[in-house]
Amino acid sequence: MFETLRDLTPKFESLFCDRYSVSLRNEANTVLKNLGEAIVGIFIELENRIRSDPVKAAVPGGRLHPVLRYVMNYLVLICDYWHTLEQVFEDYGHRLKEYHNLDDSVPSSSLLSLQMGQIMEVLDSNLEAKSKIYNEPALCCVFLMNSSRYILQKTKDNELGKLLSNDVIQNHEAKVLYNHEQYQKISWSKVLGFLKLDDNGIVPPNMVKKSMKKKLKLFNLLFEEICRVQSLWFVFDEQLREIVRVSIERNLLPAYENFIGRFESVLELGKYDHDKYVKYQMEDIVAKLDDLFQGSSGSTKAQN
Known part of the structure; x- marks a missing residue:
């Protein structure tokens, strides 16, 4: 909707260019602005939903948690609208700055990347909290290994991987290795003893x-x-x-x-x-x- 209205705006303004159509042009611009702010709001709401997703019963066997699959698949899909989203956040990102208490020195062109990083950070915290449900420490490691491996798969050779900072990718590579080592130690050190x-x-x-x-x-x-x-x-x-x-x-x-x-x-x-x-x-x-x-x-x- 945003893309369609944005692309039609120049034709719309040339068609309704007389002084009697000022209110009509203003209304179209207001709708475009509202759509842009609503898109930014969706990403803020996504962050809030992840943060508040309750820690309930553990997923059996350390499998992928539904919230992880949902968020990562969603982020991959929205990358089809990458260039549009960059424009939206640059033009209408003031709400995001207010939400995260960012000062004006933060360039608007970086707001989308910042928000994506924030979503990943909140997702990590949520998964860490969910891993604590498991009574067996080794199974906790398997759950976290699965989670980080899935994130790496979803960010490999695509726009999402290019958007996220190298720190995010390297962090999950390190998590896979760390949880693998912890699993080995917890499960097999006594056996080897x-x-x-x-x-x-x-x-x-x-x-x-x-x-x-x-x-x-x-x-x-x-x-x-x-x-x-x-x-x-x-x-x-x-x-x-x-x-x-x-x-x-x-x-x-x-x-x-x-x-x-x-x-x-x-x-x-x-x-x-x-x-x-x-x-x-x-x-x-x-x-x-x-x-x-x-x-x-x-x-x-x-x-x-």
Whole structure:
């Protein structure tokens, strides 16, 4: 509507150029002004809606939150009107300056970029608050990983990515990495701890056998529980899912192989006792890890 009326204004003014049409021209200009201010108001309202979006029940499995999908898809779509929006904010951005207490030294030409950055900042804060709902810290990390990865996808190679500052993009790249590292630490450090070998020579041989049996039993229980729970969690991006799984394998598989090799040499087990204690072969470990982050049936749909 704004674009149509703006483009028709020169023809309108040339057609109704006499002194009897002053009120008509003024009315058209007022409508254009009202439309421009209404557009600016939409962006202010969007910021307020995000800020006030309530922290309710957690999204199951750390999936993408609906408010994130809505906001990012909306911002991508409005980039089709980018040049018009820059003009609108430059001409009618006084309301935005008042709302954010910006002084006149702030150039009107930068108001749209400033508002987009503000929307992203409020969205980040909202998602951080929503992540706190999860009782499991590792799932909180998965939720935030998903969120930042989605934002990066939505800002890649398009006008939205060009508009947002490099700080916004780099911030979410750093968040993906940080939450990935935190997830690894929270979920797998205890598991890896059970695979550490007592090589200091202080522990008597009979106690080494007892210690290794206990460690392997605890490893089996914890590994099985983590895989059972986290197979219900969901990482929407296949590439990110693979990155996380490979990083787990890189840490877990060598430690497990080393532990089992030492376990078998120390205990000199027969087949029956071997199968009793060694519940997982290497390929079983890999198969279990391949099931992580798949979510329940049908969960991989409707995540764009």
